[in-house]
Amino acid sequence: MNVFSSIWNYKCPRCRKGDLFVAPFDFKNPLNMHENCSHCNQSFSPEPGYYFGAMFISYGWTVWTILAVVGFCMLVLDWSVEGAFALVIFVCTICYFFIARVSRAMYIHMDVRYDKSLAEKGETD
Numbered sequence: 426m427n428v429f430s431s432i433w434n435y436k437c438p439r440c441r442k443g444d445l446f447v448a449p450f451d452f453k454n455p456l457n458m459h460e461n462c463s464h465c466n467q468s469f470s471p472e473p474g475y476y477f478g479a480m481f482i483s484y485g486w487t488v489w490t491i492l493a494v495v496g497f498c499m500l501v502l503d504w505s506v507e508g509a510f511a512l513v514i515f516v517c518t519i520c521y522f523f524i525a526r527v528s529r530a531m532y533i534h535m536d537v538r539y540d541k542s543l544a545e546k547g548e549t550d
């Protein structure tokens with residue numbers, strides 16, 4: 426599993442085996458994460474406020490999503506500003522939890538290095 430599929434599947438950045446988020450998805454607590462990795466025991470919240478930095482990744486994702494959707498609607502489809510923004514609000518509402526989860530996964534993948542020996546350990550056990 427490469428780093429991109431690990432982020433996309435919300436896997437542990439260290440072993441790429443354990444899940445970052447508690448399954449199944451819960452609308453009451455959509456960002457509910459495990460305390461530690463079930464495979465390698467990597468902590469997923471090493472300090473209070475750890476995921477504050479993920480907010481900046483989420484901001485970037487949201488801004489580029491808005492620019493892409495509004496730009497496509499106005500320049501290619503020749504929609505009005507109101508129509509384009511109505512659609513972008515709808516798209517951002519649907520994508521909110523996805524963007525928040527991917528941002529957290531990207532943030533912890535930037536901080537924690539992949540350990541190939543840990544990933545292989547589980548396959549032989």
Ligand SMILES: [Zn+2]
Nearest residue numbers: 437440462465
């Ligand atoms: Zn792990």
